Amino acid sequence: MSTRSYDPIKPQKVAFLGLGVMGYPMAGHLKRAGHDVVVYNRTAAKASQWVGEYGGASDSTPEAAAKGADIVFACVGNDDDLRAVTVGERGAFGGMKEGAIFVDHTTASAEVARELSAEAKSRGLQFIDAPVSGGNLGAINGALTVMCGGDAKAFATIQPVAMAFSKAVTLLGESGSGQLAKMVNQICIAGLVQGLAEAIAFGQKAGLDMKVVLGVIGKGAAQSWQMDNRGPTMIEGKFDFGFAVDWMRKDLGLVLDEAKRNGARLPVTALVDQFYADVQAQGGQRWDTSSLIKRLT
Structure with a gap:
């Protein structure tokens, strides 16, 4: 559990929709930062558990949870889930007050971000696409990186609030820009990860002590977050944590679809996507993304 401190800002009335491995701690940070938080989750028992742990309140529909909120945050599964909690039956847009801001932390398509931004505007609302990087540990520790697209004035309103669970919240352009930046990520x-997997597998075949090797090259130009945090667990063959292969394939699918639209050439990304399909076929749907090494050993 995070022990981070929070910069004092004026408390806001907020809602949080989606209490998965990311949303649950993110909503908790908002409550701990002093905001008035109402949560919604498709499985009501998870929402009740959250209220028992953090306080606040829960509602049975996105519409009810969003009623009266200044800012509505969401972190759900995909484009269809996002449409369901915004414009579906009893969706949040139907309960939000005029001028309220919807902040979407789902990793979704840039297309749905633009679509929902236009729909929000037609209803007198604002929409910020704001996918995150940092994984479950980043959410727990309140140290996510948030990439945003949308109106600058609305962004300025939500930025200090979102800092409750973030180390950086940055506006990158108009609607869809946050999702495009997450694709770059x-x-x-x-x-x-593929390069690291190949390096470790090569070193092991060569008979090297790879823990020692990573300790050495991790002080040089090869250093990366993946090497520091996933290299040791790759060596140990541990993959029961972190960002799941299924989720990465969903994200890479969004990337490859966008590349078809904008003409970008992504030969390595397309290849690694297929390598992840191999891992899924090995039963690794919920293994961490570092499990790419399983194809090589």
Whole structure:
């Protein structure tokens, strides 16, 4: 559990929709920072558990949870889930007051971000697409990186509130820009993890003590977050934590679809996506993304 301190800001009335491995601690940080938080989760028992742990309140629909909120945060599974909690039956947009801001932390398509931003505007609301990087540990420790797209004035309102669970909250452009930046992030990670997996597998075949080797090269130009945090667990063959292969394949699917639209060439990303399909076929759907090494050993 995080022991982080929070910068004092004026408490806001907020809602949080989606209490998965990311949303649950993110909503908790908002409550601990002093905000008035109402939560919604598709499985009501999870919402009751959250209220028991953090206080606040829960509601049975996104619409009810969003009623009267200044800011509505969401972190759900995919485009369809996002549409369901915003414009679906009893969706949040139907309960939000005029001028309220919806902040979407789902890793979704840039297309749905633009679609929902336009729909929000037509209803007198604001929409910020704000996917995150940092994984479950980043959410627990309140140290996520948040990449945002949308209106600058609305962003300025939500930024200090979102800092409750973040180390950086940055506006990158108009609607969809946050999702596009998250795609850049996932492209980088896919290549890094595959390179690290190949390096460790090579070193092991060569008979090297790879813990010692990583300790040495981790002080030089090869150093990365993945090497520091996933290299040792790769060596130990531990993958029952972190960002799941299923989730990474969903994200890379979004990347490859966007690349078809904008003409970007992503040969390595497409290849690594297929390597993750191999890991899924090995039963590794919920293994950490570092399990790419399982194909090589």
